Amino acid sequence: MTAGADPSALATAGGRFTIAALDHRDALVAEFDRLETSDGTESGVDALRRFKADVLAAIGAAPVKPSAVMLEPEYSLPDLRNAVPDGVGVTCALEAQGYFDAPGQGNAVMEGWSPARVRTVGADGAKLLVLYRHDRG
Numbered sequence: 001m002t003a004g005a006d007p008s009a010l011a012t013a014g015g016r017f018t019i020a021a022l023d024h025r026d027a028l029v030a031e032f033d034r035l036e037t038s039d040g041t042e043s044g045v046d047a048l049r050r051f052k053a054d055v056l057a058a059i060g061a062a063p064v065k066p067s068a069v070m071l072e073p074e075y076s077l078p079d080l081r082n083a084v085p086d087g088v089g090v091t092c093a094l095e096a097q098g099y100f101d102a103p104g105q106g107n108a109v110m111e112g113w114s115p116a117r118v119r120t121v122g123a124d125g126a127k128l129l130v131l132y133r134h135d136r137g
Contacts, residue, residue: 009124010068010089020059022052023072023093023127048075053083060085070127073113081122092123107131 011017025048032051033044042050052075059065068089071077077092084090094115095107107129115126 007125010091012067016067018066019068019070019091020055020066021070022055022076023070024048025072025074026097029075045075049079052076052080056080056083056085059088068124071123073110073118073121077118077123078121089124090122091125091127092118092121093127093129094118095129 008015010019028051029044029048031044032047035047052071056069059069065085065088068091069084070091070093071080071084072093074097077090081090094109094113096110109128118126
């Protein structure tokens with residue numbers, strides 16, 4: 001664990017993790033690119049950022065909130081850090097995109113990113129997707 005990291009910032013008062021995953025990236029950008037905006041000027045990336053900001057606003061208005069949200073540095077952090085409601089922690093995805101391009105080869109950490117670096121963009125913790133299939137040992 002990175003020095004200064006506090007996993008309780010990602011948990012409920014009862015010690016449970018109820019984390020809303022908002023770390024969607026390229027696949028969601030592609031979907032937004034497919035949709036035409038009313039004036040045709042918004043890119044998929046802009047639409048993705050607006051969508052994430054809207055979801056964070058809805059979480060802030062909800063009577064029950066997740067203990068944390070999962071964001072990512074490509075499109076969300078640090079830009080959307082201030083949009084995260086008070087009392088909701090932030091975890092940052094570290095895996096690079098494209099881990100389904102080469103089945104069986106696993107994934108990699110995004111270039112230039114580490115658990116220590118996610119602290120510099122306001123995250124309380126880091127997440128790394130570990131691909132595992134019990135039938136492939």
